Amino acid sequence: MQHNRYMKWFAVAATVGMLLILLGGALVTKTDSGLGCGRNWPDCNGSLIPKEITPEVLIEFSHRLVTGVVSLSILALTIWTWRKLGHVREVKFLGILAMFFLIAQALIGAAQVLWGQGDFILALHFGISLISFAAVLLLSMIVFEVDRKFDADNVFIGKKLRWHTIAVTIYSYLVVYTGALVRHTDSSLICPDWPFCYNETPFALPNNMYEWVQMGHRLAVLIIFIWVTYITWHAIKEYKNQRVIYYGWIIAFIIVILQVLAGMLVVLTRLNLTVALLHSLFISLLFGLLCYMIMLVARSNYNEKKK
Numbered sequence: 001m002q003h004n005r006y007m008k009w010f011a012v013a014a015t016v017g018m019l020l021i022l023l024g025g026a027l028v029t030k031t032d033s034g035l036g037c038g039r040n041w042p043d044c045n046g047s048l049i050p051k052e053i054t055p056e057v058l059i060e061f062s063h064r065l066v067t068g069v070v071s072l073s074i075l076a077l078t079i080w081t082w083r084k085l086g087h088v089r090e091v092k093f094l095g096i097l098a099m100f101f102l103i104a105q106a107l108i109g110a111a112q113v114l115w116g117q118g119d120f121i122l123a124l125h126f127g128i129s130l131i132s133f134a135a136v137l138l139l140s141m142i143v144f145e146v147d148r149k150f151d152a153d154n155v156f157i158g159k160k161l162r163w164h165t166i167a168v169t170i171y172s173y174l175v176v177y178t179g180a181l182v183r184h185t186d187s188s189l190i191c192p193d194w195p196f197c198y199n200e201t202p203f204a205l206p207n208n209m210y211e212w213v214q215m216g217h218r219l220a221v222l223i224i225f226i227w228v229t230y231i232t233w234h235a236i237k238e239y240k241n242q243r244v245i246y247y248g249w250i251i252a253f254i255i256v257i258l259q260v261l262a263g264m265l266v267v268l269t270r271l272n273l274t275v276a277l278l279h280s281l282f283i284s285l286l287f288g289l290l291c292y293m294i295m296l297v298a299r300s301n302y303n304e305k306k307k
Contacts (some may be wrong), residue, residue: 007080011140014077017070018102018133019284024063025109025126026280029183034051034112036060038279042111067106074098081139088142089302090295098135105129123180130176133284134291141292155242157300164231165297168224169290175224176283178217179220187213188276221260228256247298248293255286 028034036056037044042064044050050057078095085091105128111117112125157165182188190210191197197206197215205213228249235249262279269275 004084007084007143010073010077010080011136014070014073015133015136015140017066017073018073018098018129018136019281020066021063021070021102021105022126022129022133022284023277024059024282025105025129026183026277027273028059028063030058030271030276031056033057033059035053037064037113039114041110067109071102071106072082074102074132076137081143084262085142089141090218090298091142094135094139094142098132098139101128101132101135103130119181119184122184123177125174126180127173130173130284130287137288138292138295155244155296156304157245157297157299158237158238161231161234161238161245162297162300164227164234165290168227168231169287169294171227172224172283172287172290175217175220176287178213178220179279179283181213182217185210185213187211188266188271190214191267195262218263225256226258230254244296245293248289248296251294252286252289255282255289258282259286 029034033056036054036058037050037060038046040046044057044061044064045052050061078099082095105125108117108121108125108128113120135217187210188201190208191214193199195218196202197211198204206215231250232253235245239249241247259279259282262275262282265272266279
């Protein structure tokens with residue numbers, strides 16, 4: 001039986017809303033609008049609705065407003081899916097995960113406004129939101145019965161691919177953290193060239209912490225690019241008969257390429273805002289897809305135990 005049409009629309013809205021929270025947070029950081037509302041939270045410069053509107057106030061206040069509305073919609077989606085789809089193994093866990101990390105990221109954001117946080121703590125903010133986004137995305141995929149359309153309920157994944165899927169997903173979170181650290185330490189343009197910090201001296205070691213942060217992130221990206229390329233090759237070779245695995249890893253490979261290109265263009269365009277937001281978008285989509293692959297690994301383990 002197909003799920004309620006209204007639930008599908010609501011799931012799409014919640015997923016898009018969660019993506020807006022991610023991109024809104026990135027926009028706040030990139031435009032240095034974190035204190036647009038002063039050291040006030042949840043009010044903005046001493047009032048519920050800001051009286052004086054500047055670009056920084058508009059960006060920060062809009063981000064808070066979107067976060068509040070989307071939080072309520074995700075709570076509603078969680079309750080709705082529990083009631084209608086509670087028989088699906090992952091639904092309750094994903095709902096709890098989405099709400100927990102959404103609240104956690106809101107509290108970290110509030111703490112930054114009220115008391116300030118170090119760069120290494122702030123870099124966790126995007127990653128925590130990313131977990132909530134992935135959980136909402138997976139809930140939406142369950143609502144849309146993606147599993148049935150691609151026969152994902154009957155998937156079987158070998159030990160080799162299972163290990164790589166879990167490991168690369170965990171590693172991707174580290175890559176996300178290094179990227180967020182680049183933003184929060186203002187290291188985005190510390191290296192004027194690409195792919196090396198200074199192309200005329202490609203093998204020179206970084207001179208300061210900021211160059212270490214930037215080049216550490218580039219190295220982390222290179223590793224995940226090679227890793228996803230290898231996994232995609234393995235999936236194409238061994239899983240042609242399992243469409244969800246076959247096409248899932250091809251899509252992951254395409255997203256990784258787009259992510260690398262966006263990162264390159266961030267440097268070459270000197271931090272163009274649109275390119276920078278696309279950079280955040282691609283890594284969000286990649287992490288969401290990798291988390292779906294983790295869910296398939298769990299399904300595969302469950303199917304094996306039933307045999």
